[in-house]
Amino acid sequence: MRASQFFISTLKEAPADAEIVSQKLMLRAGFIRKVAAGVYTWMPMGLRTLRKVETIVREEMDRAGAIELTMPVVQPAGLWQETGRWDKMGEELLRFQDRHERDFVIQPTSEEVITDIARNELKSYRALPKNFYQIQTKFRDERRPRFGVMRGREFVMKDAYSFDRDMEAAGKSYDNMYRAYCRIFDRLGLTYRAVAADTGAIGGDRSHEFQVIADTGEDAIVYCPQSDYAANIELAEALAPEGERPAPGATMxxxxxxxxxxxxxxxxxxxxxxxxxxxxxxxxxxxxxxxxxxxxxxxxxxxxxxxxxxxxxxxxxxxxxxxxxxxxxxxxxxxxxxxxxxxxxxxxxxxxxxxxxxxxxxxxxxxxxxxxxxxxxxxxxDLRNVVEGDPSPCGKGALAIQRGIEVGHVFYLGTKYSVAMNATFLDEDGKPKPLEMGCYGIGVTRIVGAAIEQNHDTRGIIWPDAIAPFGVVICPVGYDRSEAVRATADTLYQGLAERGIDVILDDRGERPGAMFADWELIGVPHRVTIGERGLKEGKVEYQYRRDAEATDLPAEGVLAAVLERLGR
Amino acid sequence: MRASQFFISTLKEAPADAEIVSQKLMLRAGFIRKVAAGVYTWMPMGLRTLRKVETIVREEMDRAGAIELTMPVVQPAGLWQETGRWDKMGEELLRFQDRHERDFVIQPTSEEVITDIARNELKSYRALPKNFYQIQTKFRDERRPRFGVMRGREFVMKDAYSFDRDMEAAGKSYDNMYRAYCRIFDRLGLTYRAVAADTGAIGGDRSHEFQVIADTGEDAIVYCPQSDYAANIELAEALAPEGERPAPGATMxxxxxxxxxxxxxxxxxxxxxxxxxxxxxxxxxxxxxxxxxxxxxxxxxxxxxxxxxxxxxxxxxxxxxxxxxxxxxxxxxxxxxxxxxxxxxxxxxxxxxxxxxxxxxxxxxxxxxxxxxxxxxxxxxDLRNVVEGDPSPCGKGALAIQRGIEVGHVFYLGTKYSVAMNATFLDEDGKPKPLEMGCYGIGVTRIVGAAIEQNHDTRGIIWPDAIAPFGVVICPVGYDRSEAVRATADTLYQGLAERGIDVILDDRGERPGAMFADWELIGVPHRVTIGERGLKEGKVEYQYRRDAEATDLPAEGVLAAVLERLGR
Known part of the structure; x- marks a missing residue:
């Protein structure tokens, strides 16, 4: 992509109502623009990152054997009344009437619609297991939408729903999704933890949150540095102190x-x-x-x-x-x-x-x-939140606490929805049984914000390679004036593009300072700067976004040198 | 893909409320399931076709230099009040209030939001021309939703909006989109016509509908078989009969x-x-x-x-x-x-x-x-509709009429929205001028229905290769019983899959009759049937979906023979 044919719109200052760093940087870097409270346009730059996140999520869901479909954004109230969520959910469930005064909701999730599909389509044990997912626009009418895409009202979520014969099979589906989520967050290049979470009224021990680690996270994550124990603060068990209660030593x-x-x-x-x-x-x-x-x-x-x-x-x-x-x-x-x-x-x-x-x-x-x-x-x-230094329930050390941003959740639902909606299948023994379900969510838009909360500095965003809007930016200094600069930049650009590298050539004619500031704000991981003076010495400059300074690369063979930096 | 790992759900009969052939076939072939009137789930099979349509549209929009973004589904009333559409549009505009009783709409199109972006972002002639597009869920609260995805309420539309300095530049943007649309419908493999359409209050001659030709189409398309003249019936000019008015011959x-x-x-x-x-x-x-x-x-x-x-x-x-x-x-x-x-x-x-x-x-x-x-x-x-045989306005022959389904529309908007919303740019002369706009829509979900209306027979759908959910189906007879059948089927499957062919291997163990009926209903263009008897004679069967009968292919070298049929 040439910058002149793309749309780049950076801001010196974030709007005054932006509160947290990811929100400020996404606005300044031109990733999003606000349309209403908690409702954003994903601008071309932001959409590139969003799509890369979506693609990784989709590929790993497919690899895990989940099958994609798309349920409607607008859903009839009737299904939501069957499960009782029409009444139970608060004002965050956006309800409206169509022109014929029939009640509808804008989906915050799709348990009802998918269970309706399952009761019509999965009538025999032979159709099981099945796992359906969608990557879709959702709406949650937050009382106080804030923090940009971190707590927006309209957002993109991947939601998957598994259907199984029995608890054992449902456990396998759960584990399968857990592993898929690990692959997803590994590929996204984020530091994260899968933490055990509360299952609420469902019971059982099958609920994990996937938390992106960031100091600014809203959630407290409890973990044991000596083991793989991790849980959110709601669930983490506080053990009884060792030893007996001391004898009374004072009078009341x-x-x-x-x-x-x-x-x-x-x-x-x-x-x-x-x-x-x-x-x-x-x-x-x-x-x-x-x-x-x-x-x-x-x-x-x-x-x-x-x-x-x-x-x-x-x-x-x-x-x-x-x-x-x-x-x-x-x-x-x-x-x-x-x-x-x-x-x-x-x-x-x-x-x-x-x-x-x-x-x-x-x-x-x-x-x-x-x-x-x-x-x-x-x-x-056990009535209290654990604190740093408490003994870990795993018995292997003392608990530590860090902050996280919840971006995924795997959850065993049991038969809560299938019983409510009478979604049964005929088992091998000829008897109807309720489908065992699990649900699995990933906040796709939220991941973009969480990645920034985790990866930024005073100059701007620092994208992991996998979800950067562009992997490489070529910054020619004097593209319009110097034949040598233009030729070197064009050749490198073509060479990278032909190899499928997401490269952008900044041919806007901006001054070097403005150009560098833009790309550091936008957070492209690899930058190659080509100037006439350097070329005379046979050099171009390379800088990784996390590096403090640029290093020289030979102008001859710059393509190979850049590919090496990209691990290609 | 192996059928056992996918989701195939065909019906013998379409639901009683299905009215037209595409709707019946999409329901029977398991492409869609109804959730509410005019609101459907896109099932896994249907979603594959929908995504292929989307991909072709996206690739050609990108090739034409349009830049993708995503505007929100939920939009605040304020912008719609600025252009007057909040009042002018009827009940098909779905309005609702959020929990704070603020008015919103669910987007049927996005002229307001994109014009708001343009007035903030395109402030100089140097930023022009620009063309932004999105492929997004839309909602139109039809009084009487019917015909499946042909006149649904929730649908997917590609909408693009161009911004230019002046009418001449806007004309170039229009022509550019017109050509992109021709490439899109060519690649989709559909028979279509671009017909001149009425511009209503905007005036000018820049409005074309892209119509997929089908006997069941709602629109009458007027064209001249001797030239490239084509217009919709609203616009097609009825010339005056030649010669003078005859002298009166009777008394009143x-x-x-x-x-x-x-x-x-x-x-x-x-x-x-x-x-x-x-x-x-x-x-x-x-x-x-x-x-x-x-x-x-x-x-x-x-x-x-x-x-x-x-x-x-x-x-x-x-x-x-x-x-x-x-x-x-x-x-x-x-x-x-x-x-x-x-x-x-x-x-x-x-x-x-x-x-x-x-x-x-x-x-x-x-x-x-x-x-x-x-x-x-x-x-x-000129007050009347033209009729078949009327002289063509092009002067080259007599008009013919055929039926069509509107799936795309390119439209010169002029300054209607930019003046209403005060979206101006500073021109080279330092003066603010309103942006010249065009809008360009493609009904992505509608294309799927229109393709079926154009391409079907009594057995089911006949997909053009480019948008078939799968390009090739392998139907092994006795996959579980015969080593030879299994080996041949698996080898062919792997060979095609490795070459990037969208192939499905039907390993469900269905009887041949049921298997063939399914795939003819679903409309996969190329079918290879592998049976033990044929293999003993060194043969497998190949049938193109439009062919009346199967032909033999040599079992040795079947991969090469199938690739040849696919034009690869």
Whole structure:
């Protein structure tokens, strides 16, 4: 491609409403333009990268035996009512009526349509296993779309759905997709982790998120540097501390703690180790409020808390009025002493002695509290988020935490949708059975943003070779003035293009500084600069995008030298 | 591809609501499945053909220098209000509100968004010319979606938009697209015509429809077999008959014509040549009703009628009450005699003598009516549709008419959108000027249906090679039983696949009859059947989809023989 025949539109400054680095760089480099909140045009430069991501995803899905189809963007409400998602999903599900006042949605995913296809088409065990996928425009009406393509409303997603005879076969389909995802993210050239994730109401242990590692990621990823253990923070298990609970060493005392509302207040007021304090959280149980206890420096893990039997789902914090009725005090002064209801202590709390807790009397706490002596022995559960340095559940070391951006998810669905929609097949024994399903998503547009969050510097984007809009840029200095420059640039361009290299020749006639700034912003990995002075010395300049400085290549044989840099 | 790893789902009967042959065959062959009225899933088999069409369109758009981008499916109302289309477009424009009650549309085309991009990005004459295109999901909320993908609501369209400095440059962009379209339809392997079409309010002569020729087409295409003249029926000019108007030969007489309401009634009642009769149509003028006259056997051309100065736009037929007030009679008995208002006669009527016309008195007609003698001389205009045998406007022969399906449209837009949206560029003289635009559409999904309407027989679809889901099918008889059959089939399959031929090996184990019926329905152009009996005689069978019978190929060297059939 010659730049004069393409469309390059870079900006000195990102629009004022751009918040994160990928959004700013995509706007500045002319990858996207905003049309409405969370709705973008993919400009020619951006579309090249998007298509490369799509192609890698498609090739690996095909290689894994998944079969591509395309379901409609606009879907009738009826199917969504069958599964209950019409009612259950919130406002992020975009609903509308057509001219005949029939209800429709714009697809955020396609479980309903694919299950409808499956119940019509996959009627025998002989038709199984099957895995259908699409790469398609989706819409999610985010309350607050932001961060460019990272949390847009209209986006491109690859969604795949597997259908199997039984759980064992479904497990194989799941593993097959897991491996395909690893190949996809390997080929994309991104640093990522597959982390175990919560399966929610489905149960089972088959849910993994694929997270692109980036300091700016919204998700906390827990992993063990000594093993392949990795999970998201919702799922990562916090083990009980080793050893027995110490014997009580103090007597319980009531302390007046005026204006102490938080653990930080308490620690400051009492001048004590935060690890002696206990945080009280009251949630609704199926019948009455339940007191949950985590150590002062720990965070309640709501996903873990919700899974406990007898806890209202979704997890609901008790109202101030309900708390006052049950405890006789307001939040900030709550604790287990004297509370007659259900008490669940985190595993760490269960091993504590001489605790500091709220006294169930406003502006008062107890110190020196011990389970069994001063209050009832609690139920014990894993209630908290792990923290850096916790022992890994794999038993091989201490946990580390890093930030990630979720770009893929593989998920075992079981028969949730097939039972709701009566999608059965006739098994070998002649009996109808519900199809076992899995679903597998990749945020194609999101990958583009995540790749930038992971790979950029102050000058701009640094694309992995596989998804750069162009692999190589040739920057001739004086293309219009110098015969030698033009001839060398044209020859190199043709040589690379003939070998199928995605090369762009910058023939716009820009000054070198502006030209270099554009290509560093756009993030093309390999740059060859050809100038008259260098040619007189038999040299051209080569610079890899991550290099601090350019190096010389011989002008003779520059094609071979560049191909070598490209690993070709 | 092996059939066992693909998804093949053929039906014996099309669903009862399928109306036309392409719709029936696409459903039966498993190309599409209906999700809602006018909304389909493209199943794996259909998607293969759709993607091949897309690829050809994309390659030729790229070759023509157009630059691909992707505008959003969901577009904010604001842009549509700027051009007035928010108000002007009817219910086929799907409007909805997001969760914040902001108005949006689902794009039927993207003139507004691309013009918004142009006014921000194409600010100098140095940025011109530019042509941007996308291949994208569109939605048009048809009142009565029908005919499968031929008139669906959700569809895939390639839409391109050119931006130029002036009309001359815009003309070059138009011609460039016209040529690209010819290459596209040539490569698709379809019989088509580019026909001149009406430009409506834009004016000028730059509008062509690309019509796939099919007896079942909705559009009438007028062409001259002796030249390259072709136009759609709305635009095709009806020349005036040669020679002078004959002198009056009869005297005017009033005839009682009870219950005669139509021209057919009149001809039957008076037992006369229909070519002596004149049909009266009353339309609203800017001030008063206008009488339009066409010969009894001709049809008023509403597009031509609407273009006449002083005629209300859009063309509006006068109400029965207005007609009664102006003529003193009801439709069925109207004519020029005694009418004091504006009279416009078609060119053919203007050359008639001794006409039979309504008498402006219910149940009465006049015979022997002559202009100038019995009523005023009318204005003369081209008011009618041409008919087969009319002299061609090119002067080289008589017109013929055939049916077509519109699959593409190139259209000079002028400054309609750029003026409405203030999309100007700074010209070389330093002055801002509105961008000259053209728009260029191809109905990608519609092409698939049109190709079938043109190419099918009683057994199924007959794909042109370029867009067949598979180019070659290998049908082994006894693949599981016979070593020789399996080896020959596998070797041929690998040989073709290695050469990049889109081949499918039917390893499903179906009986030969069912297997052949499937592939004839699906329409794969080249079939190779391999059976044990044939192999013993050193033969395999080859059949081209259009052939009535199979022919033998030598089993030795079958790969070379098949490649020759494929023109490789």
């Amino acid at each position: 005392q009531k302390v007046h703690t005026p204006r102490v509302k938080t653990i930080a207040d308490l620690v400051g007021f009492l001048k004590m180790d935060i690890r002696q304090t206990v945080k009280a959280v009251v949630v609704e149980g199926d019948e009455a409020p339940v007191l949950m206890l985590v150590r002062g420096d720990h965070e309640l893990n709501e996903v873990k808390a919700e899974k406990i039997a007898g806890i209202k789902k979704p997890l609901t914090f008790a109202s101030p009025a309900a708390i006052l009725a049950a405890f006789g005090a307001n939040p900030g002064s709550l604790g287990p002493v004297g509370f007659k209801g259900r008490i669940i202590a985190d595993r760490t709390v269960a091993k504590m002695a001489d605790m500091v807790v709220g006294a169930n009397e406003d502006d008062h706490h107890y110190t020196g509290v011990n389970f069994g002596r001063d209050c009832a022995e609690p139920e014990v559960a | 007489q009033k005839v009682h014509t009870p219950r005669v309401k139509t021209i057919a009634d009149l001809v039957g009642f008076l037992k006369m040549d229909i070519r002596q009769t004149v049909k009266a149509v009353v339309v609203e003028g800017d001030e008063a009703p206008v009488l339009m006259l066409v010969r009894g056997d001709h049809e008023l051309n509403e597009v031509k009628a609407e273009k006449i100065a002083g005629i209300k736009k859009p063309l509006t037929f006068a109400s029965p009450a207005a007609i009664l007030a102006a003529f003193g009679a009801n439709p069925g008995s109207l004519g020029p005699v005694g009418f004091k208002g504006r009279i416009i006669a078609d060119r053919t009527v203007a050359k008639m003598a001794d006409m039979v016309v309504g008498a402006n008195e219910d149940d009465h007609h006049y015979t022997g009516v002559n202009f100038g003698r019995d009523c005023a001389e009318p204005e003369v205009a």
